[in-house]
Amino acid sequence: MNLMTRLTVAIPSHSYDVWIENGLLNRAGELVREVIGPRQKLFVVTVAPVRKKWGKKLAASLARADYKPQFLEMPDGERYKALATVETLAEQLVKLGADRRSAILAFGGGVIGDVAGFLASLYMRGVDFIQIPTTVLAQVDASIGGKTGVNLRAGKNLVGTFHQPKAVLIDPGVLVTLPEREYHAGLYEALKSGIIGDPNLFRLFENSRREILSRETQVLERVIADSVRLKANVVSSDERENGLRQVLNLGHTIGHALEAETAYRRFLHGEAIAWGMVAAANLALTTSRLDSVTAGRMTDAVLALGPLPKVAVRTRNIVKRLQSDKKTKNGVIHFILPREIGKVEIVDDVPERAVISAVDELRRVSGGR
Ligand SMILES: NC(=O)c1ccc[n+]([C@@H]2O[C@H](COP(=O)([O-])OP(=O)(O)OC[C@H]3O[C@@H](n4cnc5c(N)ncnc54)[C@H](O)[C@@H]3O)[C@@H](O)[C@H]2O)c1
Numbered sequence: 136m137n138l139m140t141r142l143t144v145a146i147p148s149h150s151y152d153v154w155i156e157n158g159l160l161n162r163a164g165e166l167v168r169e170v171i172g173p174r175q176k177l178f179v180v181t182v183a184p185v186r187k188k189w190g191k192k193l194a195a196s197l198a199r200a201d202y203k204p205q206f207l208e209m210p211d212g213e214r215y216k217a218l219a220t221v222e223t224l225a226e227q228l229v230k231l232g233a234d235r236r237s238a239i240l241a242f243g244g245g246v247i248g249d250v251a252g253f254l255a256s257l258y259m260r261g262v263d264f265i266q267i268p269t270t271v272l273a274q275v276d277a278s279i280g281g282k283t284g285v286n287l288r289a290g291k292n293l294v295g296t297f298h299q300p301k302a303v304l305i306d307p308g309v310l311v312t313l314p315e316r317e318y319h320a321g322l323y324e325a326l327k328s329g330i331i332g333d334p335n336l337f338r339l340f341e342n343s344r345r346e347i348l349s350r351e352t353q354v355l356e357r358v359i360a361d362s363v364r365l366k367a368n369v370v371s372s373d374e375r376e377n378g379l380r381q382v383l384n385l386g387h388t389i390g391h392a393l394e395a396e397t398a399y400r401r402f403l404h405g406e407a408i409a410w411g412m413v414a415a416a417n418l419a420l421t422t423s424r425l426d427s428v429t430a431g432r433m434t435d436a437v438l439a440l441g442p443l444p445k446v447a448v449r450t451r452n453i454v455k456r457l458q459s460d461k462k463t464k465n466g467v468i469h470f471i472l473p474r475e476i477g478k479v480e481i482v483d484d485v486p487e488r489a490v491i492s493a494v495d496e497l498r499r500v501s502g503g504r
């Protein structure tokens with residue numbers, strides 16, 4: 136028997152619910168209707184791999200709820216997360232007669248969520264949209280919080296909006312078709328939620344690792360629900376990322392530098408963040424914020440979800456990147472560091488030599504030298 140989990144992202148003036156249930160896709164139509172009512176036109180923005188595997192199921196369920204969905208496909212991949220794609224989709228919407236009462240369903244991974252959400256925020260100055268995320272990363276992270284956007288040649292996510300969805304519909308069952316590497320990469324972000332603010336979730340990773348890795352839906356539902364709850368709480372108290380929301384960036388300072396240094400080719404985002412969390416545990420240890428047993432548990436929990444690509448980079452280049460990061464002020468690098476399992480803090484007093492040795496340590500642990 137399935138038990139539906141329903142959580143609320145309580146943002147003033149536009150709070151919305153997140154439904155999580157194995158097999159939810161079969162009743163997505165009914166839920167969409169409950170949230171946005173009848174619509175003349177409903178558009179599903181997706182990518183070919185997701186449409187091929189799950190499109191029929193979604194379409195059938197929407198049809199049962201009296202919708203006539205039209206599917207729009209964008210090419211698959213991060214490099215199509217671009218303004219040109221948004222323009223093409225908007226032109227297609229016009230041709231298909233979309234108006235301000237039309238609604239958009241974002242059906243895919245984080246790329247689809249960001250692009251379709253951005254499109255929804257711009258089309259005719261904004262139409263309703265619903266997230267139906269289909270990767271771990273999108274289910275535990277990207278679909279929650281209302282950040283949308285695309286990349287520019289100059290950098291990732293440089294153009295975007297805040298546009299909250301009307302609802303987020305999560306079916307952990309669709310994760311069975313996710314490629315192995317994508318699956319693991321998303322799990323690191325869920326583990327991150329445990330370290331930031333949910334010791335029980337962290338322990339679930341320690342104690343039910345085998346079930347998680349074999350995609351057992353019951354434990355997966357819990358991993359997703361706990362991660363969503365954590366993100367929903369953080370986002371609710373800081374919608375526009377003024378302060379508190381920064382804690383979600385645990386592992387991202389060094390993770391982003393690793394991604395950029397390897398031209399976004401070597402690591403999936405979650406994999407780079409995994410190394411970033413190992414480095415954060417190390418920095419917390421060397422700056423006396425964390426004891427060695429806890430730091431070891433964190434590192435073990437990350438590495439147990441491996442394998443991870445090697446960190447074969449020049450330490451010096453990583454430090455340079457950290458110092459020129461757009462979030463770095465006056466050369467002072469900000470880190471989110473763990474104090475204990477379930478508690479982190481934002482710090483700006485980490486000495487450069489500690490950073491150097493933490494990156495060296497990543498290279499050593501990964502066998503990347
Ligand atoms: N808005 C936010 O707050 C936020 C947060 C984190 C990340 N992001 C963004 O998310 C993006 C990364 O998302 P992602 O990792 O989901 O990548 P993605 O959307 O590219 O999906 C990864 C791959 O999995 C495939 N796929 C998706 N669902 C599938 C399924 N059920 N079965 C089989 N294949 C499937 C896709 O076709 C794609 O090839 C980045 O652009 C990142 O910037 C946004």
Ligand SMILES: [Zn+2]
Pocket residue numbers: 324387404408
């Ligand atoms: Zn991330």
